[in-house]
Each structure stands twice: as C-alpha cells, then as structure tokens.
Amino acid sequence: MPDVVVTLGAGSIGVPTGALKLGHFAAERWVSNESKDPVGLAELFVGGEGLRRGAEPVLATLLHEAAHGVAHVSGIKDTIRQGRYHNTRFKLLGEELGLTITQAPTIGWSSTELAPGTAIGYGEAIEALATAIVAFRNSEDAVPVGPTGGGKGGTAAGGRSGGRSRRPKNGLVLVCKCSPGRRIRASAGVFERGPIVCGVCRGDFSDVSAA
Structure with a gap:
C-alpha cells in the first residue's frame, strides 16, 4: 500500500444532484515540505456525507x-x-482485500460491500471507526437531519444501474428498494454519472422508465 494523505470533505459538491462521492484514491496528489521526493503522496478522500452509513460501509x-x-x-x-469504469482487474484486487464487488452498468465492477467474514477480521478497525464517526455532513440538497433521521435526495451513493432503453423526455423514473418503493425523476445524464442511493433503505435507485 502507498502512503496517503487522508482528506475529509463534501462528497456532494461537483457531482450531479442526488449523487454522492463516497471516496477516491488519487496518486501523487500531495508533496511533503519535509521530503525531497518530487513524486509526492497519494490522496485518500472520504466524503463526509457517507459517514452517515456507519462503520462497516465506511470500511468497505x-x-x-x-x-x-x-x-x-x-x-x-x-x-x-x-x-470512471472499473474493470475485472479491480474486481479481483477488491476481492483479495475482503470485498464483494458487483457490476454497475455504467461504471463497471464498482459496487462494494464487505464480503462475509471480513467484518470479523477487521473487528478492531470497525470499532475504531464506530468510535471516531461522531458526525456526518448533510448534502446541499438534503433536508437537514440528525443521526436517526431520513434525508431527501442524495445522502449516499456508489455507482449503479440503468438500462440503455428508450428514455422519456421528462426524465427517468427511478425507484428504490423501500416497500412501497419511493419514486424520483432524474435525467439520463445524471443517472449515468453515478449511483443515487435512498437515505431510508440504503438501496440504489433503479431505472424503471421502460417497465
């Protein structure tokens, strides 16, 4: 693993409305004043809104x-x-690190969860994260909520679905996994830029426009 500078900030700025950046890795983004190494250090960014999901998803x-x-x-x-598109090499690397990686139609092998048993092996790290996560950031388009509340539109994200079927001119119809499913509309461009996640069921909104 490379050394990194960990940064924490807004995951809802610079992304489509309703979407959220949970994290990113960027090589050679920081240079230490104490080092003569011109290559620099990598950046590990964590989106503040994603902290709301809890320790295990943040570990993922x-x-x-x-x-x-x-x-x-x-x-x-x-x-x-x-x-933007995660290939099968990334899938294999993620699985080696204890993840379950599933495919999202527009961004490849990117959807991420802890594999069965991984939480046990990372028990101490999960406890440390649970202790450290004492706040989370509300996105710009969310209704301000507390730790147990439910926000509106884009409290988390992580890359997801959508077919290539014919799109209605007034936007896609997206439905989450709640029962009954909550419905929203978004343009095809917004939907294909990244996942839109329900703040209640934590499931991704899927495109049912052609259903």
Whole structure:
C-alpha cells in the first residue's frame, strides 16, 4: 500500500444532484515540505456525507480505495474511461482485500460491500471507526437531519444501474428498494454519472422508465 494523505470533505459538491462521492484514491496528489521526493503522496478522500452509513460501509469504501492504491503501486490498470469504469482487474484486487464487488452498468465492477467474514477480521478497525464517526455532513440538497433521521435526495451513493432503453423526455423514473418503493425523476445524464442511493433503505435507485 502507498502512503496517503487522508482528506475529509463534501462528497456532494461537483457531482450531479442526488449523487454522492463516497471516496477516491488519487496518486501523487500531495508533496511533503519535509521530503525531497518530487513524486509526492497519494490522496485518500472520504466524503463526509457517507459517514452517515456507519462503520462497516465506511470500511468497505476505504478498502475499495485501498484496492486502487494496490493497483497503482503494482502498475495494474484497474480502470478505463478516465478512471470512471472499473474493470475485472479491480474486481479481483477488491476481492483479495475482503470485498464483494458487483457490476454497475455504467461504471463497471464498482459496487462494494464487505464480503462475509471480513467484518470479523477487521473487528478492531470497525470499532475504531464506530468510535471516531461522531458526525456526518448533510448534502446541499438534503433536508437537514440528525443521526436517526431520513434525508431527501442524495445522502449516499456508489455507482449503479440503468438500462440503455428508450428514455422519456421528462426524465427517468427511478425507484428504490423501500416497500412501497419511493419514486424520483432524474435525467439520463445524471443517472449515468453515478449511483443515487435512498437515505431510508440504503438501496440504489433503479431505472424503471421502460417497465
């Protein structure tokens, strides 16, 4: 793993409305004043809104970005399309680090969860994260809520679905996994930029426009 500078900030700025950046890995982004190394240190960014999900999902995000770090150090090309699409090499790296990686139609093998048993092996780290996460950031388009509340539109995200079927001119119809499902509308461009996650059921909104 490379050394990194950990940054925490807004995951809802610079992304489509309703979407959220949970994290990213960026190589050679920081340079230490105490080092003559011109290459610099990598950046590990964590979106403040994503902290609301709790310790285990945040650990999954950290391991996702760690897989990118391993790929960088090992010289493995784990993404294409300017880093937006995660290929099968990334999937294998993520699985080696204890993740379950599933495919999202527009961003590849990117959807991330802890694999069965991983939480046990990372028990101390999860406890430390649970203790450290004492606040989370509300996104700009969310109704301000407390730790147990339910926000509106884009309290978390992580890359997801959508077919290539014919799109209605007034936007896609998206439904989450709540029962009954909550419905929203979004343009095809917004939907394809990244996942839109329900703040209640934590499930991704899926496109049912052609259903």
